Amino acid sequence: MKSVLITGATGDVGTHLARELAGKYKLRLSDRRALKAKNFVKADISKMADCLRITKGMDAIVHLGGYSVEGPWQSILQANIIGCYNVFEAARRNGVRRIVFPTSNHATGFYRRDQTIDHRVYPKPDSRYGVSKVFGEALGSLYADKYGMEMVMVRIGNVNPAPLDKRRLSIWISPRDIAQLVSIGIDHPGIKFEIVYGVSGNKRSWYDNSNAARLGYRPQDDSEPYAQEILAKEKPGDNDIAEAHQGGIFCTAEDVPNPAAPKKKGRKK
Ligand code: 15L
DSSP states (O other): OOEEEEESTTSHHHHHHHHHHBTTBEEEEEESSOOOOTTEEEOOTTSHHHHHHHHTTOSEEEEOOSOOSSOOHHHHIIIIIIHHHHHHHHHHHTTOOEEEEEEEGGGSTTSBTTOOBOTTSOOOOOSHHHHHHHHHHHHHHHHHHHHOOEEEEEEEOEEOSSOOSHHHHHHEEOHHHHHHHHHHHHHOTTOSEEEEEEOOOOTTOSBOOHHHHHTTOOOOOOSHHHHHHHHHHOOOOSOHHHHHBTTGGGGTOSOOOOTTSOOOTTOOO
8 A cells, every 4th residue: 555645634625635545545644733633744844854754755745735825925935835845855855756736727727718728738827826836837847857756736626525606617626536636646657747637527617638537537526517506696796807717816816715714704705
């Protein structure tokens, strides 16, 4: 059984993956925030010493740790630029060849919604957060070419048990589909550097995800059964830029709340 490190394990995607992949791999879970679990190791990825400690002895890393929405540059710099560099570099020094990096739909969020994009398009980030994900993709490409590491970049849409709104009907991925895709990223032989889209088999998808299909991805879910109810509830938006582009509100907002965060009482969604 392969030993796999999941960074950012207390986050929303990390929680789904830790549950879905338990039993398939020997998991080591890690995060800045504490988690009560026997296989948990607390670490701050902005510190190289912590990264060297948690990556030691692993067969693969699923690097989820970081700042997961648009926000202040200092937070993104520490978590997503310095943190990502530290994890990849610690993996290299410890001889861990395989990294699955969940990048984001926001690396390409300034593509228009009437376009279908595949894994070969150049990045069009919609936010500082999106730029930090492009940095991770570029670093992965460098480490694959220069050091022979094996890198799978998963541009995740939105992981949730069910899609949240109209935009997410096009980018939704169910927990079991993201688990399938991440498993392919961990186990597929002969990987050098791949980009795939982390989305279910959505009828309304903006992506040509043929690269994921080539690697064996067969999504089990589609957002379509949720569409009628979501579209009936959603009023037409008045932010033309957000409405026209795949990244939605990330294209214009300076801060974006995490859709997975608990709702504060009295605050509008
Ligand atoms: C992301 O990249 C975020 O990590 C996630 O929290 C969602 O905001 C998602 O994108 C989205 O676009 O819905």
